Amino acid sequence: MNQNERKTVMRRMVLLIAVAALVMGLYALRLIFLQLVNSDEYKSQATNTTDYNFTVTAARGDIVDSTGKRIATTTTSYNVVLNKLQMGDEDLDSLLQRVVELFEKNGESWTDTLLISQPDAAGNYTFTARDDSSSDQRQLTTMKENLGLQQYATANDVMEMLVEKNDLQDLPLRWQRTLAGIHYEMELQAFSNVNNFVMAENVSDVTVATIKENSLSLPGVEIVQTSTRSYEQGDIVPAVLGRVGKITAEKWKVTDENGQVTYPLRDKGYNMNDVLGISGLESAYEDELRGKDGVETITRNSDGVIVNTQLTTVPEPGHTVQLTVNSDFQRAVNKALANNIDMINRTYNTGNMKAAAGAAVVIDVKNGGVLAASNYPSFDQNLYATQYDEYSADPSLPLFNRSLQGLYTPGSTFKPAVAVAALDSGLINQYSTVNCTGVYTYYRDYRPRCTQHGHSGNISVVDAIKWSCNIFFYDVGRRLTSDVYDAYAYKLGLAQRTGVEVSESLGRLTTKNDSNYNTSLDIQAAIGQGNTVVTPIQLATYAATLANNGVRYRTHFVKAILDTNTGEVIHETQPEVMDVVEDNGTTFALVRQGMKLVPSTITGKISSYPIAIACKTGTPQRSETYAPGKHYLNAMMIAYLPADDPEIAIGITVEYGGYGARTGDLVVDIANAYFAMKDGTLEVDPYVNPALSADPSDDTTGAADTTDTAGAAQDETQPEQGSAD
Template identity: 35%
Template sequence: MQKWRFFVIKIIVVIMLLAIIWRLYDMQIINGQGYKNLSDQRVSANIVEKAPRGEITDRNGKALVTNRRGYSLRLQKTDVKDEEFNTMILKLFDIFDKDGYTLEDTLPVSADEPYEFTFRDEAEKEKWYKENTGISKNMTAYEVLDYFKERYFADNVPQNSLRRLIGIRYDIRKSGFSINTPYILASDVPVTVVSRIKERSGEFPGISVTKDFFREYTSGKVAAHILGRVGKIYKEEYAELKEKGYSLNDLVGKQGIEKICESYLRGENGTKSAFYGKDTDLLKGNTEKAAVPGDYVVLTIDSELQKVAEDSLERNIKNIAAQGAADGRSNRGEDACAGAAVAIDVNTGEVLALATYPNYDPQTFSKDYDSLVQDESKPLWNRAISGTYTPGSTFKPLTAIAALSTGAITANEQITCEGIYKFYEDYQPKCWIWSEQHLTHGSINVSQAIVESCNYFFYETGRRTGINAISEYAKKFGLGEKTGIELSEEVKGNVSSPEYKKTLYKDEKEQRWVAGDTIQTAIGQSYSSFTPISLANYVATIANGGTRYKAHIIKSIRSSKDGSSVYEEKPTVTEKVNVSEDILKTVKDGMLGVTDEGSAKQIFAGYPINVGGKTGTAQISKKSSNNALFVSFAPFDKPEIAVCIVIEHGYRGANAAYVARDIYDEYFGLNRKDDVNAQSYDENDIHNVLLP
């Protein structure tokens, strides 16, 4: 019996050994290659599945920013030595060069010889030296490259590729690259590049191809300053963003709506398990948590109106510059180069258009960045909310409101313009018509003074009213204050006042407020400077009867899941200005006269909709053309929209009114194809319109 048991055990052992031998034979001989391929895939990874960002649309649902799928090259940390790694990067350069794809980096040294530092300012320079302690401030750009050449073991790298390689390695180190933190080596890579890398996958250890979402700005440059952009997370940002679930390879909103609405647009990333293969792909596995797309942001702007505003700004600025140059005399608009246009709903505070010229293309922002920063016309600057401008005669309606409200003048009172204001012995400024034509405006009331833009009338009115009342009413109408628009770049501007003047000078004598300051403030000169959006909101407040609304550009936010409302912006009243209807009617009648018989008559002659407006010509320097401004609202009897136009060095205020007319044409549906040239710029207009 015992022998039988022993025999059975031996049989079992033999069978087990035979099974093991057969299994080994199967794995190594019969299906060896298959199991080898499978083993190549057995590097498991938990992959973050990126959520697509939410779309951004205009008020009518037209998509302004969407997503598209593309490829990225992801670098995983391996045991590759520095020299081998450098060789691998150089091979990538060869592949990229064949397709014209350029790897970008943030090393502050120019891409080509002669090498120079590319710091934007001293603050950026100081910060960089603090972060790179091994580099002396006395080093030249060439010496900095030599420092990194030694650090990255790049002695054998060809000179024509050295700067590029150092830049990439610098960014990899700066990103916190580690086993747990891969690095996105290249984004939005062409399919041809991906194919070549896959064909030579054995030459690129640690590099995988991933599919990502990329932002698509569907209308080119339109609304670029509003929409903003996304970009890589900076190392100094990461500490805070890490707590919110971001990784260093994530993109985050950097400017505009992309930044302001980041928490809504980003969505929720998902996760999936997969295997990392030698063919450079992260192999598909099981989805553990599905990604949730970001919410949709609906803006208040009308994208068609926005485009008209931007196109009109560009066209008219170029025309002014061309005609100014043809004039032959200096300071006739030949230096016109930039401007802004704002259109706002007078009854809600909704921003319908917010245009700045020049602008930029957010789709090519990274590639164009160096040239954009160096451009003297500052295309990255959102002039509509960040630029502050002396208002010129566009301020006169405000002075009239302050004077009428305080009883300094009455609606029917007439003041006689004598050309030269001689109330003060030591300061006797002239009315513009005296300076231009050696004429006077005669005896006129306040409405007529707005039509004629009589400086003399407003010198006297300003003197009687006093600076305190003028500055107080300016603030009531939102001048020198932020409008409340969601965009973070908004500045508040400044109202001319004794208190503000003291902040401008250190010397007590220069700080002293004098009578001339008051009367210059009254005509929109002196120390006042306002943003185009605050000027638009000020006129909207006049137009609607004295209700100042908070300006806003976000209409609503919608869930990507079911389209339900996540957030709705409601009209918000900032202030109800205590001013009588009679006073506002007196002022508005004057503004109607500006387009009927005053300085904007030529632009609005025969226009089917009554427009109330005021031109402004603000002197900036004797070495440059005056700034041109135009503020307005329409329809006059039942206002819907207020518009402000500013053209830097536009020569005369009326020149800015052409842009406003184009905006009204689009808003009221008057820009028919058969009338396409009705609002075109006349080469003689510069010489025919009146100064204010």
């Protein structure tokens, strides 16, 4: 190669190197531009994602008895949920039709609260709201308001708006109604990218499997595991336990009298389709039972692809609420009450009128805790939903909580309160007597009588309680005045709140402020007649206060709040003194002495029970008569035992039960169950969903009347031979 050729090659190599260097320089400049100048912009484009948070419902806390046995708990169930984020571009109505067809094939129902029927042959619709249902009528009113329609709008008007609003015109009428209902429910639940729609609840295993198998053709249709309230012991204080239910429109959106709209539950962290306690302890302890919901976060990139799903906040279960009620003892008292009512009907009430209902409450004297609160008839929580129509139609009212809500004239069970008032105020002492001649002659035109059962002549307060002498309490009550003995009755626990955590009736005493007040009512009130009405739980509280020498504790159902995971006690209910009647030294000793003697006047097991029982019977008249001047009677009882060192107090009522002494054997059965519970020998029938109910074939005319105020004031009817009233 000559000199010229070498120079040509060199020039070409230099040129190639220069071109290569230029290209590399351009790449370098581009990299610098991408990585340094606009790095933030391109990084954002590369990692542009959106997080969507969904609630993971926490398990509701258990309700257990005093020994830890579950009464109410949560079980796993499965809901069908629509996730709009997961649906992508899928046509919603086409998807809904496929899901509905799947539901119909498997016999499932789906969420549809639209109170409109399927169309008739002519294509017309009708409202399905019941005229006698205030809930249905409120729901119908709210539906029209939500749709911006006038209240006179017809079902056809509503459907026309829904069809047009959701573009359903091209579908068959059947599908128009079906999808309109689902769309309406979606709107109520605020269905969106961040709020799933619960389309069906508690679906079968078959439906769960079918949806999972067809997941590719059902985008956005998910099976979500959730918790459902269940009752392992559905017969234990069902009326006190209460119910859970879905949030209603009225509770979710609250409008005050000024038109101001608030969302109190949303502000507390609830979702629109959540479940909460709506009555009883389930409602009273909602904050403790609810728990803290978790959060599931779904991350989607800018292309709509879901790139991550994770549980970012773990749900925390609600706390456990432990009751003072012992479920075995409660079941024993239930059985004893039912047996006592059966005995009364077989032995005494052989006519048309039967003792069809009653209540018995047992309280721990030392702290006010309720050990049992029985209603007869009662119901089973596990059958409530399926047998509600039967329960609500039963004339004996099994859904009615007689223990806390029933109002009854106390009859002679009121006499110890008058005795306490007279002794404590100094009107009488242990030596004071009243001459019982069988007729009270103080008034010229009103002369009530006394049966003089076991007594006559001068009688002291102890014997007046023992024999339930009306004349003694007429005279003492008149001189004392109702203003005074009413004040003591209130302090002892009658006609006022006992302090229980759930709703209870207040009752009333016969006062001079009563519009029907007259002199005869004043002395009738002293023997527990007049217009006085109290509840069985008040009677038990009152008996416990007498047993405690005038110290009244707050009556309560909840023993403690426990950590669900560890069982650790978070809060324990302490005895709380609500009131005290100061004893002058002999007041309660004398009253308790009289009550301790009452069992000796009653035939049956109570008169010979080896452990001393203090009690007072009552035989108040009902307003109904079975013959001129002959009133039907309720059987009432207060008791505590052991009489000398009281542990439990009892309040009993049996509607149409006749004389109070007829419940003496019931007191003994309760005592036997209590002592067996204490020593671990109590045996009860296993729970098998036994929803107690009166035999509908019995004639229970009038049994639903739980306000037993007598009409005209009357002296108490002659008790049966061999028993106190």
